[in-house]
Amino acid sequence: MNSLYYQKKLSRNVGDKFFTSLSVFCAFIAILPLIFVVTYILIKGGAQINSDLFTLEPNPPGDDLDAGGINPALIGTLIITTIASIIAIPVGVGGGIYLAEYSKGGPFSKFIRFGVNVLAGVPSIIAGVFIYALIVSTKILFGSMYSGLAGGMALSILMLPTVIKTTDEGLKLVPNELRYASLGIGASMYTTILKITLPSAFRSIATGVVLGIARAAGETAPLIFTALFSYYYIVGFEDLFYEMGSLAVLIYNFALEPYDAQNKLAWAASFILVISILSVNIFSRILAAFTVKTKRV
Amino acid sequence: MIKNTKKLQKNNILSLEDVSISYGTFEAVKNVFCNFKRGDITSLIGPSGCGKSTVLRALNRMNDLIPNCSLKGTVLFDGTNIYDKRVDPVEVRRRIGMVFQQPNPFPKSIYENIAFGARINGFTGNMDELVESSLRKAAVWSECKDKLNDSGYSLSGGQQQRLCIARTIAIEPEIILMDEPCSALDPISTLKIEETMHELKKNYTIIIVTHNMQQALRVSDMTAFFNAVEYEDGDGGKVGYLAEFDSTKKIFNSPKEKTTQEYISGKFG
Numbered sequence: 001m002n003s004l005y006y007q008k009k010l011s012r013n014v015g016d017k018f019f020t021s022l023s024v025f026c027a028f029i030a031i032l033p034l035i036f037v038v039t040y041i042l043i044k045g046g047a048q049i050n051s052d053l054f055t056l057e058p059n060p061p062g063d064d065l066d067a068g069g070i071n072p073a074l075i076g077t078l079i080i081t082t083i084a085s086i087i088a089i090p091v092g093v094g095g096g097i098y099l100a101e102y103s104k105g106g107p108f109s110k111f112i113r114f115g116v117n118v119l120a121g122v123p124s125i126i127a128g129v130f131i132y133a134l135i136v137s138t139k140i141l142f143g144s145m146y147s148g149l150a151g152g153m154a155l156s157i158l159m160l161p162t163v164i165k166t167t168d169e170g171l172k173l174v175p176n177e178l179r180y181a182s183l184g185i186g187a188s189m190y191t192t193i194l195k196i197t198l199p200s201a202f203r204s205i206a207t208g209v210v211l212g213i214a215r216a217a218g219e220t221a222p223l224i225f226t227a228l229f230s231y232y233y234i235v236g237f238e239d240l241f242y243e244m245g246s247l248a249v250l251i252y253n254f255a256l257e258p259y260d261a262q263n264k265l266a267w268a269a270s271f272i273l274v275i276s277i278l279s280v281n282i283f284s285r286i287l288a289a290f291t292v293k294t295k296r297v
Numbered sequence: 298m299i300k301n302t303k304k305l306q307k308n309n310i311l312s313l314e315d316v317s318i319s320y321g322t323f324e325a326v327k328n329v330f331c332n333f334k335r336g337d338i339t340s341l342i343g344p345s346g347c348g349k350s351t352v353l354r355a356l357n358r359m360n361d362l363i364p365n366c367s368l369k370g371t372v373l374f375d376g377t378n379i380y381d382k383r384v385d386p387v388e389v390r391r392r393i394g395m396v397f398q399q400p401n402p403f404p405k406s407i408y409e410n411i412a413f414g415a416r417i418n419g420f421t422g423n424m425d426e427l428v429e430s431s432l433r434k435a436a437v438w439s440e441c442k443d444k445l446n447d448s449g450y451s452l453s454g455g456q457q458q459r460l461c462i463a464r465t466i467a468i469e470p471e472i473i474l475m476d477e478p479c480s481a482l483d484p485i486s487t488l489k490i491e492e493t494m495h496e497l498k499k500n501y502t503i504i505i506v507t508h509n510m511q512q513a514l515r516v517s518d519m520t521a522f523f524n525a526v527e528y529e530d531g532d533g534g535k536v537g538y539l540a541e542f543d544s545t546k547k548i549f550n551s552p553k554e555k556t557t558q559e560y561i562s563g564k565f566g
Contacts, residue, residue: 104364177401181461184359185414185468186391195413200404 038274045271048264058231058250058265067254067261070269073245075234076148077273080227080246081217083152088159088216089209095160096167096205101193113168120161127157128222136226141241148244151227155219159212166208170201203287210284214277220248229253247273309373310335310472310502311356311393316370318351318360325351326537329370331521333472338494338503340513340545343523344565348537352523353474353506357393358386375471391418393472394465399481400457402449402464407432407441410449410460414468427467434500435463436493455486462493466501473497475505479512491516510561513545520548522557 007013056069095112103109131154136145174197182192198205228243229250247269254266309332317327326348333339341349351360358379360366371378379389402410411428420427428445432438437452437459444451449460458478465473475494479487487509494503494516507513513520524540541548541557552558559565 175401177397177399178403180359180362180395180397181401181403181464182413183362183387184357184390184395184397185418185465186387186394186470187414187417188387191417195417196403 038278041267041270041274045267045269045274048268049271053265053268057233058245058254059261060231061254061257061259061262067259067265070247070250070265070272072230072233073247073250073269074272076227076230076245077217077247079234079240080148080151080155080223080244081213083149083240084155084159084216085209085213087153087156088163088212091156092160092163092209092212093167093205095164096171097193097198099164099168100171101189101197116161116164119157120165122157123221124158124219125221125225127154128225130154130157131222132225144241146226146228146243148227148240148242151223151244151246154222154226155216158219158222159216162208162212162215163205166211167201167205170204170208171197173204174200203290207284207288210280210287214280214284217280218248218273218277220252223249224252308334310375311504312371312373313352314371314373316352316355316368316372318348318355318366318368320363321365323534324536326523329539331539331542333502333504334519335502336498337518338498338505338516339519339521340517341504341506341521341523342508342510342513342560343537343540344525344560345508346535346537347523347525349506349521349523350476351537353476353504354395356472356474356504357390357395359390359395361386391468392470393474394468394470395474395476396458396461396465396478398477400454400461402452402457402460405449406446407449407452407460408445410464411467414464418468420467431463431467432460434466434493434496435459436489436496437463453486455482455489458482458486458490459493462490462497466497470501472502472504475503477506477508480508487512510549514549517545519543520545522548522552522554522560524556524560 053069054074055071057072058070059066059068095116099109099112103112131150135141135150135153136147139145141147141149178196178200179192182196183189187195223246227246227249230243230245234244250269251266251273254262254269257263257266311333313329313331316329316331318325329352331352341353343349354360354363355368355372356374360368368380372380374389374393377384379386403413405413408428411431412424415424415427429438429442432441437456440452440456441460449457452460458481462473462475462478479490482490491512494505497503505513505517519542521542522540523537525535525537528534528536541552541554543553548557549561552561
């Protein structure tokens with residue numbers, strides 16, 4: 001008869017210990033890149049932060065004395081992301097509403113769901129090339145070629161699947177009783193969605209939108225084909241129709257320069273990009289956590 | 298004799314004529330003939346799976362929301378077949394309100410819970426008054442009056458259910474359908490809801506599905522007993538039918554059908 005006490009030497013206990021430590025080890029390895037990347041960027045980039053960075057234009061490479069700032073790229077990223085959101089949020093939320101509320105699971109909605117999943121997996125560079133072919137090379141937008149507008153469109157393609165999916169899933173989480181309650185007192189489908197279902201799902205949709213924005217803001221490849229890059233301040237509305245700088249492309253351009261000043265600028269831009277995307281992600285986490293807490297008991 | 302039936306017809310607010318309801322190819326309930334009288338409380342009782350909730354949902358076209366659900370036959374409401382192609386289900390639901398099994402207040406304030414339905418129905422009168430009178434009629438005013446701006450979820454289950462009844466009353470329907478309104482509630486809340494129903498009887502026609510036979514006996518004037526039989530082809534599926542429909546007294550004291558007798562005495566179900 002075996003003793004009831006825990007025996008270390010037993011083969012099942014040894015195996016158990018081994019696999020536990022193995023999985024802990026793998027988990028640790030998995031998180032290492034994130035820790036290294038973030039700390040490296042924080043240290044290298046954090047050192048470059050000063051007030052000029054936010055206000056000056058970058059100087060063209062070659063003048064090794066002073067690289068200037070990243071103001072145009074910073075503003076450019078904001079503008080391009082905003083354009084992307086303006087396009088992707090209404091379309092995405094609308095599509096998500098169709099999937100969750102109106103579609104009856106027929107072939108059309110299955111096709112859309114499948115399409116959205118495929119779109120989510122499309123490499124970002126494809127979105128860039130697509131907009132390049134559609135808008136940039138055809139000069140269809142008032143004769144302008146590379147433009148902030150085109151960049152925003154390319155990013156909106158990347159945002160769309162996230163927004164559609166989270167809207168769809170957020171709406172599906174709303175209990176059916178709530179819809180019945182509203183319809184049962186004579187509300188139309190449209191009133192029910194607008195006044196009852198959407199507000200109930202608001203936070204999960206907002207979380208998805210924020211995540212979509214965070215993804216889009218860090219994209220480089222689609223912007224190289226569409227918004228290109230600019231060294232100059234964005235001063236007016238018409239600048240939307242010209243080349244526009246962005247943090248991601250600035251990093252791409254300047255990190256490869258042989259000059260130290262430009263490299264430092266790229267580090268600084270990386271720092272700001274990482275910090276902002278990190279904080280946007282954390283913000284969406286808080287939003288999501290808030291949703292769980294306020295959910296119906 | 299003919300005169301007599303005519304008078305009866307006039308009193309019928311809702312009539313089912315040869316109604317069969319199917320989910321896809323599965324027939325849930327078939328060949329129901331039933332007349333609901335204006336101003337009565339009618340109970341639908343019967344074992345699980347006999348289709349009584351299905352029938353109830355058919356009365357204000359809530360079944361439209363369930364995919365694959367289809368109805369054959371005629372449901373006459375004030376002389377109009379509500380399954381006519383020209384009928385707007387939204388309008389039907391405004392005239393025939395529904396209270397559900399689980400209390401399902403909107404995630405809004407108590408006041409807004411009541412005002413929402415009224416507002417979408419184009420109510421232009423004094424909203425404060427309407428909210429108060431609806432809550433009073435549903436016998437939940439005293440518990441709510443000091444916290445009209447609190448969330449509907451801050452109430453207890455029984456209070457929430459009465460809030461849902463008040464919400465339905467606020468749209469001033471002609472009929473109120475209740476799908477096991479007390480099954481999620483404790484006995485005291487149940488008692489209060491039943492008192493509320495007695496109050497409501499003065500102004501509304503009520504049709505209630507209940508599993509609780511004592512409740513049917515306590516609240517209703519008429520009782521419809523639904524039963525389920527196995528298909529004749531014998532593949533184990535069951536189809537519901539209306540076994541007996543009579544005054545509650547008769548159903549509980551001297552039912553015509555043997556199955557009714559067995560069900561109300563607790564032999565099955």
